[in-house]
Structures are given as structure tokens and as C-alpha cells.
Amino acid sequence: MDPEKEVLPLIGSKEGIAVVYLAFLNSGDIALVPTPAYPVHFNGALLAGGDVYSLPINKENDFSPDFSSVPGEVLKKAKTVLVSYPNNPTAAIASEEFFAETVVFARKYGLILIHDFAYSEITFNGYRPPSLLQTKGAKELGIEFHSLSKTYNMPGWRIGFVVGNGDIIDSIFRVKSYIDFGIFTPIQKAACLALTDSQDCVKEIRQVYQKRRDVLVRGLTELGWEVELPMATMYVWASIPPSYSGMSSLEFSKFLLQKTGVVVSPGIGFGEGGEGFVRFALVADEKKIEKAVRQIGSIL
Numbered sequence: 001m002d003p004e005k006e007v008l009p010l011i012g013s014k015e016g017i018a019v020v021y022l023a024f025l026n027s028g029d030i031a032l033v034p035t036p037a038y039p040v041h042f043n044g045a046l047l048a049g050g051d052v053y054s055l056p057i058n059k060e061n062d063f064s065p066d067f068s069s070v071p072g073e074v075l076k077k078a079k080t081v082l083v084s085y086p087n088n089p090t091a092a093i094a095s096e097e098f099f100a101e102t103v104v105f106a107r108k109y110g111l112i113l114i115h116d117f118a119y120s121e122i123t124f125n126g127y128r129p130p131s132l133l134q135t136k137g138a139k140e141l142g143i144e145f146h147s148l149s150k151t152y153n154m155p156g157w158r159i160g161f162v163v164g165n166g167d168i169i170d171s172i173f174r175v176k177s178y179i180d181f182g183i184f185t186p187i188q189k190a191a192c193l194a195l196t197d198s199q200d201c202v203k204e205i206r207q208v209y210q211k212r213r214d215v216l217v218r219g220l221t222e223l224g225w226e227v228e229l230p231m232a233t234m235y236v237w238a239s240i241p242p243s244y245s246g247m248s249s250l251e252f253s254k255f256l257l258q259k260t261g262v263v264v265s266p267g268i269g270f271g272e273g274g275e276g277f278v279r280f281a282l283v284a285d286e287k288k289i290e291k292a293v294r295q296i297g298s299i300l
């Protein structure tokens with residue numbers, strides 16, 4: 001990457017994703033966004049005055065959007081396509097082939113390709129997820145968002161960065177220059193150190209989440225709750241158990257909190273494609289997760 005033109009620090013990757021939409025979407029333009037998704041992926045487009053065309057991702061389509069299903073009229077107005085793997089909330093991962101197909105699709109329809117790679121380092125059992133920028137031709141039309149929040153456990157510090165196509169990054173920089181003055185210098189210095197010093201802390205963070213993942217997935221599976229073992233992210237995505245399938249994800253999340261004290265995110269918070277699911281976050285230690293599983297066992 002050319003550090004002058006193809007890299008830009010951000011006040012967290014979330015900020016950058018919102019700004020990319022401000023930079024490129026006018027009223028009536030369409031953003032193609034998977035559903036479910038991390039909320040700024042669609043809310044950012046709506047705030048910028050654009051429209052969102054949602055592409056369902058689920059177990060049936062291997063959590064990959066079906067680009068061939070997008071109608072011609074939508075494609076005429078589409079300006080951006082966003083993908084994000086390892087994925088929040090579903091914890092799905094994508095192959096190098098998927099990125100190659102997405103680049104072909106974006107090029108064919110003249111779209112800006114946005115990859116949110118926030119969980120690039122939060123991976124398990126030796127899994128290494130592909131970067132969009134490994135894909136041939138990706139830098140001609142694509143940008144990739146990175147976050148220090150997860151990799152170095154720095155969410156409150158607010159620092160991330162975007163890499164990729166220099167012209168797209170220049171537009172993000174220009175819009176940002178009207179909104180902010182950049183990142184507090186000590187935080188930038190801390191981020192430089194995090195990126196250049198020993199990466200042992202990243203290994204430790206991975207191990208912490210992997211152990212929590214194992215405890216939660218084992219516990220839920222023993223209770224008969226069907227969940228996949230994620231290869232990355234700090235989330236476990238689970239469909240509402242059959243005995244409660246009459247409840248919406250919001251109702252079920254409230255019910256779970258009231259009856260067991262366990263907090264999960266209702267799938268609907270991630271868009272319509274998240275209905276029928278809840279997201280567990282591996283933010284409590286193993287003991288608390290074991291306790292949470294016992295409490296959940298009392299209502300299943």
C-alpha cells in the first residue's frame with residue numbers, strides 16, 4: 001500500500017463506514033447491504049440519504065449474498081456494495097473465491113466495494129481469513145476497514161483505519177476534513193506501538209475468546225440448542241429454540257433477560273434478516289458463561 005494515498009486512520013472503523021456513505025451516496029442512490037448486518041452498514045447509508053437494498057445471508061445460502069438476485073433497476077441506481085467477513089452478527093466466514101466473485105460483480109456494475117474486516121484477527125484454531133485486497137483487481141474499486149478495537153482490545157480508544165483504492169480514500173479524507181480534526185495524538189502513538197510491537201497480546205486475546213466460545217457452544221449444545229462452532233469473531237449466532245419459536249427475537253431476548261438474567265442481542269437489531277435469531281457475545285469470562293448456560297438450562 002502507498003501510505004500517503006492508500007491508508008487513512010479513522011476514529012474507529014464505524015466512523016469511516018458512515019463517512020464513506022456520506023461521500024458517495026446521493027438521494028436516490030442505492031447501497032447493497034447483506035441482512036443481517038452490523039447496523040452502520042445499513043443505517044450509515046440511510047443517514048446519508050441513500051436507499052438500502054438488502055441481500056439476505058443465512059445458513060441456506062452459506063451466508064453469502066446472492067448478487068445474481070439483484071434486479072436490474074436496483075443495479076442501475078446502486079453505488080456501493082458492502083460485505084464483511086468474519087461476520088458480525090452471524091460469525092460466518094468467506095472464501096477467497098467469494099471475494100473474487102464479489103470483485104467481478106462490483107466491476108461489472110461500477111460499484112464501490114466496501115469490506116469491513118473488523119474481525120481480521122479474532123480467529124480460532126489457526127484460521128486466517130482472506131483480505132479483500134488479496135483479490136486480483138480489488139484495489140481498483142475496493143476499500144477495506146480495519147479496527148484496533150477488537151485486535152488490541154481498544155474499543156474505547158476509537159481508532160481504526162481504511163486501506164485500498166486511493167481515489168475512494170481521498171474522498172473519505174475530504175469529507176472527514178469537514179467533520180473532524182483526526183485522532184488524539186497519544187492514541188495514534190499507542191496504535192502505532194500496538195501494530196508494530198510484539199503481537200503476543202493478539203494471540204492471548206484469541207485464546208481468551210476461543211476458550212469462551214468453547215464453553216458457550218458446548219453448554220448450549222448440551223442443552224439441545226443448535227449452534228455452530230464459529231471460526232472467528234466474538235459472537236455465537238443462534239436461532240430461537242423451537243419451544244419459543246412463536247416469540248419475536250426482541251420478545252425472546254427480553255424473556256431470557258427476565259427469567260435468567262442473561263443478555264443476548266435480538267437478531268432484529270441487525271436488520272430484518274436477523275429476525276428469529278439472537279446473538280451471544282463472548283464478553284463475559286468462562287465462569288460467568290458457565291453460569292449463564294446453567295440459567296438458560298432452567299428455561300429450556
Ligand SMILES: Cc1ncc(COP(=O)(O)O)c(C=O)c1O
Pocket residue numbers: 011012013014015038084087088116118146147148149155158159160
Ligand atoms: C463488523 C464491525 N465493524 C465495525 C465495528 C466498529 O469498530 P470500531 O470500534 O473500529 O469503530 C464493529 C464493532 O462491533 C463491528 O462488529
